[in-house]
Amino acid sequence: xxxxxxxxxxxxxxxxxxxxxxxEIVPKEDGRLDPPQLLKAVYDSGVSVAEMEITAxxxxxxxxxxxxxxxxxxxxxxxxxxNNLSKELEPLxxxxxxxxxxxxxxxxxxxxxxxxxDMSAPLRLFVLEIQKKE
Amino acid sequence: xxxxxxxxxxxxxCALPPVSHAQVKHIQMRVxxxx
Numbered sequence: 001x002x003x004x005x006x007x008x009x010x011x012x013x014x015x016x017x018x019x020x021x022x023x024e025i026v027p028k029e030d031g032r033l034d035p036p037q038l039l040k041a042v043y044d045s046g047v048s049v050a051e052m053e054i055t056a057x058x059x060x061x062x063x064x065x066x067x068x069x070x071x072x073x074x075x076x077x078x079x080x081x082x083n084n085l086s087k088e089l090e091p092l093x094x095x096x097x098x099x100x101x102x103x104x105x106x107x108x109x110x111x112x113x114x115x116x117x118d119m120s121a122p123l124r125l126f127v128l129e130i131q132k133k134e
Numbered sequence: 135x136x137x138x139x140x141x142x143x144x145x146x147x148c149a150l151p152p153v154s155h156a157q158v159k160h161i162q163m164r165v166x167x168x169x
Binding site: 001016018020021022023024025026027029031033035038039042046047048049050051052053054055056057058072073076100108 | 157158159160161162163164165166167168
């Protein structure tokens with residue numbers, strides 16, 4: 001799995017802890033890292049993902065439906081799930097302020113074992129912490 | 135450009151924080167079924 005993940009685009013390094021089942025991925029500076037692709041790569045290795053958290057820096061915007069999104073680069077954005085922290089981000093939509101957030105991008109549905117997540121559905125970012133506004 | 139102006143540019147360049155790119159900075163996963 002470590003080698004398979006290490007071959008994915010935008011991956012700088014992969015650290016796997018067998019004891020607690022944690023996988024840490026450090027992206028390259030090129031910004032080509034694709035979290036949904038990483039999720040698929042893990043399942044392709046025969047392992048299931050219980051949850052995935054990301055730390056990302058970007059700007060808040062709204063999509064065509066008026067939902068909040070985090071734009072991390074021109075080709076990549078994450079829809080933001082509504083919670084108390086997302087309400088703090090609403091006033092920043094469309095502004096030049098860049099924020100750094102930690103959030104949960106995927107959590108396995110209880111009861112499903114070794115089943116691939118639905119890759120056609122966009123991953124939603126559930127904000128856990130707003131680390132920086134600048 | 136005289137040396138004073140050049141020194142001022144260097145000083146300002148060091149004093150201003152570097153502009154980091156918007157991007158995914160870190161990913162952590164918890165996986166199951168790993169042997």
